[in-house]
Amino acid sequence: MSSSIFSSETVRRYGALPRKERFWHAAIAVAAAIAVLVCREIPPRLYGTSGCQGGSLGSTAVASLSDRTEVLFAGSSHVLFGVRPQRFTVHAMNLAGTWLDYTCIRAVVARHLHRVPNLKVAVIEYDELPYVSDLVPAIVATRDVRPLQELGLSPAEFPTAGAMQAGEVFATSFMFPFTGLPRVTPLAWRNRDKSCSPLYHPPRGFAPGYYYTDGVTPKNFNAGAVFNSLAKASQKVNVVRRNAAALTATIALLRSRGTSVVLLRLPHARDYVTQRPPIVSARFRELQRIAIAASRSDAGIAVWDLGEDPAFAPADFCDNNHLNAAGADKLAKLLDAPLRALASKTVAEVP
Amino acid sequence: MLFNSFVFIGFFVVVYAAYVVLRHQAQNVMLLLASWFFYGSWDWRFLGLMLFSTAMDYAFGRLLARVQDPRRRKLILVTSVTINLGILFVFKYFNFFAATLGGMLHVFALDPGAPLLQVVLPLGISFYTFHNISYIVDVYHERVEPTRDFVEFGLYVALFPQLIAGPIARPAHLLPQIRTPRRITYEMFRTGAWLILLGYFKKVVLADNMAAFTKPLFANPQAFHGLEVLFGLYAFAFQIYGDFSGYSDIARGLSKLMGFELMVNFRHPYFATNPADFWRRWHISLSTWLRDYLYIPLGGNREGTLKTYRNLMITMLLGGLWHGAAWHFVAWGAFHGVLLCVHRAAEPLLASLRSMAAASSVFVRRVGRAGAVFAFFNVTCIGWLLFAAPSLRDAGTLLRNTVAPALTHGRLVAVTMLCFALPLLAMEWAQERSGAAVPVVKTWPRALRLACYIAVFSAILLCGAVERHEFIYFQF
Secondary structure, X not given: OOOHHHOHHHHHHHHOOOHHHHHHHHHHHHHHHHHHHHHHHHHHHHHOOOOOOOOOHHHXXXXXXXXXXXXXXXXXXXXXXXXXXXXXXXXXXXXXXXXXXXXXXXXXXXXXXXXXXXXXXXXXXXXXXXXXXXXXXXXXXXXXXXXXXXXXXXXXXXXXXXXXXXXXXXHHHHHHHHXXXXXXXXXXXXXXXXXXXXXXXOOOEEEOOEEEOOOOOOOOOOHXXXXXXXXXXXXXXXXXXXXXXXXXXXXXHHHHOOOEEEEEEOOOOHHHHHHOOHHHHHHHHHHHHHHHHHHHHOOOEEEEEOOOOOOOOHHHEOOOOOEOHHHHHHHHXXXXXXXXXXXXXXXOOOO | OOOOOHHHXXXXXXXXXXXXXXXXXXXXXXXXXXXXXXXXXXXXXXXXXXXXXXHHHHHHHHHHHHOOOHXXXXXXXXXXXXXXXXXXXXXXXHHHHHHHHHHHHHHOXXXXXXXXXXXXXXXXXXXXXXXXXXXXXXXXXXXXXXXXXXXXXXXXXXXXXXXXXXXXXXXXXXXXXXXXXXXXXXXXXXXXXXXXXXXXXXXXXXXXXXXXXXXXXXXXXXXXXXXXXXXXXXXXXXXXXXXXXXHHHHHHHHHHHOOOOOOOOOOOHHHOOOHHXXXXXXXXXXXXXXXXXXXXXXXXXXXXXXXXXXXXXXHHHHHHHHHOOOHHHXXXXXXXXXXXXXXXXOHHHHHHHHHHHHHOOHHHHHHHHHHHHHHHHHHHHHHHHHHHOOXXXXXXXXXXXXXXXXXXXXXXXXHHHHHHHHHHHXXXXXXXXXXXXXXXXXXXXXXXXXXXXXXXXXXXXXXXXOOOOOOHHHHO
């Protein structure tokens, strides 16, 4: 064998090295192992663990799914902040996460459907964001598997694009005990009050059986950056096609169980549509065509577009596209009656 | 498949496991396939272009081996170089020149409607194009034997540790290592492992933590003033150094584990005292490539003072353009070209200063050198401003804001630099003083060495940026 250090001869020669030399190699290995263990303990002791432990919104929502659940909301951060399930008079639950795309929504819904046997209505967010976004690569890039893991998916269930991405997801998940820790840097120390990942939303409030969070305007909110991300994501034709197919498949899955499907566009601030990049608007129009075609072909599918509903004032938003607590309450009042009506129909009544 | 991704680590483990059990020829074939897979993992379409380029230059090399007529040999050389540069031009520069021409004609109220190509810049195209050109030029000048083996040549072009961002290999250096069975010595393995560890430190601890400060600075130049800009520029200097030299170290380390010796690409560049010294230390594989294949063929410094300045300017302008199709890269090249010319013109004065310094005490000499290092580091940072700012206008804004009243301070950037750049500089200073080619850490007592290994390893675990940042030089 040419690679001499790996030949049996080398192993024999290694064994013949002075004991002192071999002891030195062992010392490096042991010190590295100790360093790994020590490093694991340093950040929690430095920063504390408040706000990072316990159930997050996603995991609590997943844990709360039951045969009482009649309405299920699924979508991105618009749903996470804008829908307060406890405000509805029907038993509702949220399965939502930041930048959740239709492919991930499909995986999450399919994963939990068996736990909600009495589900009457599934409300799926109808927006350009889940249509163009691609969450799994973002998870890999930020090395944070929680957005999907907390919605009940194991790394093996993440909707990955190929074996390589699946490998990255597994490695990301495996290394998360380290990469998930806050960094020991001056910048992280200054931001220690936000030391949990921004994708992590610990419950801010409690109502019997429900957890919710409030949409709060981030200090560094930059609408331009959000639009840039959306515009960039809109250019990925393959991702958009995959998301479109996933939306259609999710609807088909739900309809095959006799569940009514509502495609809900949540309210956006008035300047949102005017500032939206043309390519993103074009993607929304594509989605609109898909939604309208679906609703025309099946009376069990409804499209509720509140995107530019005049009932929502600037004071109802925490930024240009997320509702705040007041806005979420207003939305709940608006949707409660129609959702209750839909949910009260028996399976036989649902066409 | 970035070096700082888990999937790359998995890829390397698999490749390495196969590598160590195979014999020499099979190793080469496996490495070539793995390198193509590595490259194709970004976008399989990039692979097609690289395969075309590889096949073409292999064929031209074979042709040069058979043809003796000087005119025909020259024709083959010119054809190959033209096609290589043509590919580079189409994929990297066409839109830049078309837009520039369109802009110029627009000034004269002409609208040529110059067509822009909808092409993606293939990763590492500048690097492998330079590999190919140096091969064909060296074969033409009979400095290397043209290889008969396509696997050998393919591996010379595509060897994955150095494929995307160098170091730019020379055929006379790399081809013999591919051709002959490689022997991985314990010393190589040890040095390789250390280089990989150091490279990851430079990338994920130094460069990626600096990126948190430099990104907002260059994204919104108007918002920063005074010390914040100055420290931001220092941060970028360390970011680009950590990013690029980190990549080079990892590339060299991985290669050493497989028995390859790649060229040293950085030699403590921020200890340079003048521009000529800087270019002997920064991106050495590019600067020597430009020297050997551009500056010297242009005449170098053999044809009088004015022509030397001209040659320096042409070399540095093209060197700047090599980094990217944008005017700020050209300006960066011109800036360094002017520095080199000024330094050359001031050489008699500098020589007399040096002789004066030689007569003074050791302390004065050391202080003088430290002053020169700091002064030239600041000059380098002005260059980085041109390099990193999205446009020349933004560079101007930042330069103005540096001397504007300091409404904000850059304490956090300064502390971060102290935490991460200072230890690295201290180690480089020790290396600089030792003057040895081997890593200075290997000469330290065992206890100190162990402490150093563990400190670097722990810093990667604790302080390394979690978000995956691409290497800056991938875009070139």
